[in-house]
Each structure stands twice: as C-alpha cells, then as structure tokens.
Amino acid sequence: MQGSALAAAVAQTGLVQAAPPDPDAARDALTGSFSIVINSAPHQMTVDTRVTLLDLLRERLMLTGTKKGCDHGQCGACTVLVNGRRVLSCLSLAVMHDGDHVTTVEGLAEGHGPDAKLHPMQAAFLEHDGFQCGYCTPGQICSAVGMLDEWRNGAPSLVTDDLSAHPELSPAELHERMSGNICRCSAYPNIAEAILAVSREGA
Amino acid sequence: MKSFSYMRARDVTEATRAAQRPGSKVIAGGTNLLDLAKLSIERPSALIDVNRIPGLKEIRRLPDGGVRIGALVTNADLAAHPLIREHYPLLSRAILAGASGQIRNMATTGGNLLQRTRCVQFYDTSDRCNKRAPGSGCGALDGANRMNAIVGGSASCIAVHPSDMAVAMRILDAVVETTDAHGAHRRIPIDDFYVLPDAAPQHETVLTPGEMITGVSLPAPPQGMQSYRKVRDRASYAFALVSVGAIAAVEEGHFTRVRFAFGGIAPKPWRIEAAEAALRGKPRNAQAISTACDIALAGAAGHGDNDFKIALAHRTLIAVLGA
Numbered sequence: 001m002q003g004s005a006l007a008a009a010v011a012q013t014g015l016v017q018a019a020p021p022d023p024d025a026a027r028d029a030l031t032g033s034f035s036i037v038i039n040s041a042p043h044q045m046t047v048d049t050r051v052t053l054l055d056l057l058r059e060r061l062m063l064t065g066t067k068k069g070c071d072h073g074q075c076g077a078c079t080v081l082v083n084g085r086r087v088l089s090c091l092s093l094a095v096m097h098d099g100d101h102v103t104t105v106e107g108l109a110e111g112h113g114p115d116a117k118l119h120p121m122q123a124a125f126l127e128h129d130g131f132q133c134g135y136c137t138p139g140q141i142c143s144a145v146g147m148l149d150e151w152r153n154g155a156p157s158l159v160t161d162d163l164s165a166h167p168e169l170s171p172a173e174l175h176e177r178m179s180g181n182i183c184r185c186s187a188y189p190n191i192a193e194a195i196l197a198v199s200r201e202g203a
Numbered sequence: 204m205k206s207f208s209y210m211r212a213r214d215v216t217e218a219t220r221a222a223q224r225p226g227s228k229v230i231a232g233g234t235n236l237l238d239l240a241k242l243s244i245e246r247p248s249a250l251i252d253v254n255r256i257p258g259l260k261e262i263r264r265l266p267d268g269g270v271r272i273g274a275l276v277t278n279a280d281l282a283a284h285p286l287i288r289e290h291y292p293l294l295s296r297a298i299l300a301g302a303s304g305q306i307r308n309m310a311t312t313g314g315n316l317l318q319r320t321r322c323v324q325f326y327d328t329s330d331r332c333n334k335r336a337p338g339s340g341c342g343a344l345d346g347a348n349r350m351n352a353i354v355g356g357s358a359s360c361i362a363v364h365p366s367d368m369a370v371a372m373r374i375l376d377a378v379v380e381t382t383d384a385h386g387a388h389r390r391i392p393i394d395d396f397y398v399l400p401d402a403a404p405q406h407e408t409v410l411t412p413g414e415m416i417t418g419v420s421l422p423a424p425p426q427g428m429q430s431y432r433k434v435r436d437r438a439s440y441a442f443a444l445v446s447v448g449a450i451a452a453v454e455e456g457h458f459t460r461v462r463f464a465f466g467g468i469a470p471k472p473w474r475i476e477a478a479e480a481a482l483r484g485k486p487r488n489a490q491a492i493s494t495a496c497d498i499a500l501a502g503a504a505g506h507g508d509n510d511f512k513i514a515l516a517h518r519t520l521i522a523v524l525g526a
C-alpha cells in the first residue's frame with residue numbers, strides 16, 4: 001500500500017490521534033511497562049496503554065484460545081483467571097496487571113502436546129459434549145473453574161435462600177452463577193452437565 | 204479509543220492530585236469506564252489507576268455497630284463478606300442481583316456508585332443526549348425509553364441510575380467518604396451525593412474535580428426483615444426495569460418500621476421518607492402499601508415505552524412488603 005493510502009486507512013480506524021508536539025515524549029507517556037506471568041511464563045511488556053488484557057493475549061502473545069465476543073462485558077467469551085479469580089479480559093487494561101498471574105484456557109492443562117493432562121473441567125466438557133461451535137467454550141471453561149472455587153469458598157449467589165449457609169450446587173445455583181457466559185449455540189444443558197459433574201468430583 | 208497516559212497511583216494524595224487535571228480519570232475495576240471509552244463516550248487523556256493504593260480494600264466493623272467498606276472492595280468480596288451477609292443481607296442480595304460473577308470480581312464499591320446510565324441514546328453517539336453532549340437535546344424523551352426514568356427526571360434528561368448496590372446503600376443510610384486534591388475529607392450522605400439532572404444532566408454527583416471516594420460507611424442496621432427484588436427482562440445478567448429494596452418490621456399484622464427504595468425508575472436510588480412514614484402503624488395489606496407507593500411516586504409520568512413502570516413499581520412493592 002502507498003504511504004498516503006496507508007495513513008488514510010489507519011486514520012479511519014481511529015487508532016492514530018492528532019500528532020502531539022513532541023513525538024518522543026508522547027510515546028513515553030502513552031505506553032506502559034509491566035511484568036506479568038501468563039500460564040506460568042513471565043513476560044516483561046511495554047504496550048500502548050489502550051491495549052486490553054484480551055488484546056494482549058490474542059494479538060501480542062498469540063494466545064488465541066481466549067475469545068473476543070462482544071468486547072463490552074456482555075458475553076463472557078473473554079473470561080480468564082487473574083490471580084485465580086475469573087474476570088473479563090476485554091474490560092481490563094493490560095497495563096493494570098503488573099505482577100499479576102493470568103491463566104488462560106491454554107494454561108489449564110498440565111504439560112504440553114500429546115502428553116498433556118487435561119484439566120478436569122476440559123475433560124468434562126469433552127465427555128459431556130459441552131459445546132457446539134466452541135466459540136464460547138474457553139470462556140465457559142475458565143469461568144466454570146473460577147465459579148467452582150467461589151462456590152467451594154462459600155460465596156453466596158442471588159438464588160441462595162439462606163445467606164448464612166453453604167448452598168448445594170443445584171442446577172438453579174449453577175445457572176445463576178454461570179449467567180455471565182452466553183452460548184450462542186445454546187449448548188447450555190451439556191455445559192451445565194459438565195460443570196455439575198466436576199463439582200461432584202470435589203476435585 | 205483515544206490515547207491516554209497511564210499512571211499507577213501510590214496513595215490517595217498522588218491519585219487526587221493527578222485526577223484533578225482536566226481530562227484525567229480514576230480507573231478502578233474499569234468495567235464501566237473502559238466500556239464507555241471504547242465507544243468514545245468517555246474520552247480520558249490520562250488514567251489514574253488507584254488499584255494499588257494500600258488500605259482501600261478493607262471491610263471493618265465500626266465501634267457504633269456499623270461497618271466501613273473501602274472504595275476498592277470488589278462487589279464479589281462485599282456481597283460474600285460474613286459481616287454483610289449477617290447484618291446487611293439487603294446489600295449482599297442487591298449486589299448479587301447485578302451484573303455477572305466475572306464483573307462482580309472486578310467492579311469496586313466506588314466505581315459501582317459512579318457507574319453511568321445505560322440509557323440507549325447515551326450509548327449511541329449518533330443520537331442527541333444532553334448528558335453526553337450538553338445542549339444537544341434528549342433523544343430518549345421522544346425516542347426509545349423503556350429503560351428510562353418515571354420520577355426525578357427533567358425536561359433535559361430522564362436517565363436512570365443503574366446501580367443495584369446503591370439502592371441498598373440508600374436504604375441503609377450509607378455515607379460516602381471522600382478526599383479531594385487539597386487533602387480535605389468529606390462524609391456525604393448518599394442521598395446528597397447524587398444530584399438530579401435538572402438543566403445539567405452531565406453533573407451526576409457532588410464530587411469536585413479530583414475528589415476520590417475512599418470508602419462508604421454504614422450505620423448499624425435497623426431492625427426488620429431485609430429484602431431486595433429485581434424485575435428485569437431476563438432472570439439474570441440484566442439491568443433492572445424496576446427493583447425494590449426494603450427493611451420492614453411487622454407486629455400483629457401492622458408495620459412498625461419500614462424503609463423502602465426503588466431502583467430502575469429514577470436518576471438516583473428513589474427513597475421518599477414520607478412514604479415510609481405513611482406506612483407506620485398501618486395494616487400490612489396491598490391497599491396500605493399501594494397508598495405509600497403513590498406518595499413515593501408522586502408526580503411520576505411515563506414517556507411512552509416506560510409507562511408500565513408505574514404499575515410495575517406498585518406491584519413489586521406489594522410483592523416485597525405484602526404478607
């Protein structure tokens with residue numbers, strides 16, 4: 001592409017703003033440096049401050065297991081675990097994660113390649129056929145792992161009748177706790193079966 | 204998204220000083236600010252990350268039997284905290300009625316109070332909106348307004364404050380604690396914290412530039428049954444059409460003490476103390492509750508799509524307070 005055509009195309013994406021007076025100073029101000037551990041591997045990064053944790057994973061580190069559905073917090077496809085808790089990587093800036101430990105769907109299994117041992121949640125999704133197209137699956141699996149931890153730690157949900165008791169993970173509890181993960185294929189029955197199976201293993 | 208500089212604040216002084224500069228914004232969980240920044244509705248030139256400031260993630264018991272909640276306590280941690288579950292179940296339930304498990308793990312107490320409206324035209328940058336673009340008009344008054352307010356709005360704006368947590372905090376007489384860029388501290392009752400839109404809907408709270416929420420304190424809870432009921436288009440992960448929070452004590456079929464407030468119908472949590480007073484000593488029946496609701500909703504008017512909210516508010520209050 002010609003230089004001017006490229007500039008015009010880039011301008012239309014809105015990614016480049018009016019040039020500030022001192023380009024070097026501006027570049028320093030508009031990037032951020034941080035260290036982050038992703039699936040046990042430490043990284044030292046310097047990125048544009050606008051890069052979300054989701055885009056850091058997918059576009060910089062090529063960890064494309066984590067999916068972008070809506071990019072606005074409405075679907076759960078981008079769910080990852082940060083310091084063990086499930087969060088939406090699309091509504092978080094990469095620079096905010098200095099020192100954090102992130103686990104994506106790629107990091108749940110033990111080991112790599114053909115010898116890898118799947119995480120029990122991954123194995124259960126396979127066994128119970130907890131997907132159709134698979135697009136929501138990485139988010140569902142990460143969310144389910146985080147959700148079971150919350151439940152085991154005694155966190156209540158909206159449908160918990162007695163807030164002082166540790167609720168059973170009934171189907172109603174499970175549906176409410178997983179409501180942040182939308183499945184466009186509506187594979188919900190098998191997703192729920194897979195998660196319930198893991199919850200009963202008590203692993 | 205417009206470019207912005209980014210800074211990790213080490214303490215409240217550093218944060219408030221930096222946040223005071225024009226174009227600067229504090230970022231906590233980021234779940235509302237980044238959503239809006241991606242749509243160019245918020246256009247910060249500098250983000251001040253307050254997440255690493257020590258001491259703002261604590262929940263502690265106060266000598267008077269109340270509780271103080273740090274501004275950075277997440278919605279998930281607050282709802283699950285033993286003190287809150289035991290003494291303020293209304294607050295736990297209101298929080299758990301909002302957003303999703305993932306979002307509640309990120310969303311903070313301060314950020315939740317300051318989240319912006321979900322008005323459709325506020326989100327649509329091609330439409331008119333006095334809140335987003337002061338002076339451009341209000342696209343909701345004569346447009347889609349199913350999610351909009353029936354009370355408390357004005358001829359310039361009928362936006363709803365979407366927080367569930369804030370409704371519970373209003374009933375619990377929460378006090379918002381702040382620090383400004385000069386180091387001055389304020390304790391602002393939550394009802395005074397929010398301002399109605401009148402002619403300037405871009406002003407939503409009494410916070411001054413750079414002023415930061417450091418925490419929220421709740422007095423000891425009043426006696427009575429606490430409940431929160433949220434009516435919405437799907438059973439979970441949706442904003443309220445109407446919600447009702449209440450604390451009610453009943454003796455021999457009569458209300459002795461009642462507090463109630465609505466969410467989803469006004470620019471701030473809608474609690475009218477005169478309506479509560481009207482229920483004191485009254486029998487616990489639909490007629491008495493409906494009369495109190497009339498007082499709370501005095502002057503209420505629908506704008507077309509949201510006409511149903513007046514009747515829905517009555518029915519929801521009766522369902523919550525009735526026998």
Ligand SMILES: Cc1cc2nc3c(=O)[nH]c(=O)nc-3n(C[C@H](O)[C@H](O)[C@H](O)COP(=O)(O)OP(=O)(O)OC[C@H]3O[C@@H](n4cnc5c(N)ncnc54)[C@H](O)[C@@H]3O)c2cc1C
Binds near residue numbers: 073314441
């Ligand atoms: C899909 C979706 C569904 C949702 N559903 C619901 C729902 O049903 N009910 C509900 O109540 N909420 C709902 N929410 C909103 C959610 O609760 C808020 O986005 C969240 O509480 C905001 O908190 P935060 O910490 O992420 O704020 P941020 O996004 O970090 O900040 C929000 C605003 O507050 C300011 N701010 C933050 N902290 C401070 C501070 N300490 N001092 C001064 N200023 C501060 C920021 O500058 C910004 O202007 C939903 C959100 C999404 C994305």
Ligand code: SF4
Binds near residue numbers: 344
């Ligand atoms: S109701 Fe308020 S937020 Fe909605 S379009 Fe009108 S001015 Fe904007």
Ligand code: FES
Binds near residue numbers: 067072
């Ligand atoms: S991509 Fe993050 S919630 Fe949809």
Ligand code: FES
Binds near residue numbers: 134182185187
């Ligand atoms: S399997 Fe297709 S979106 Fe869930």
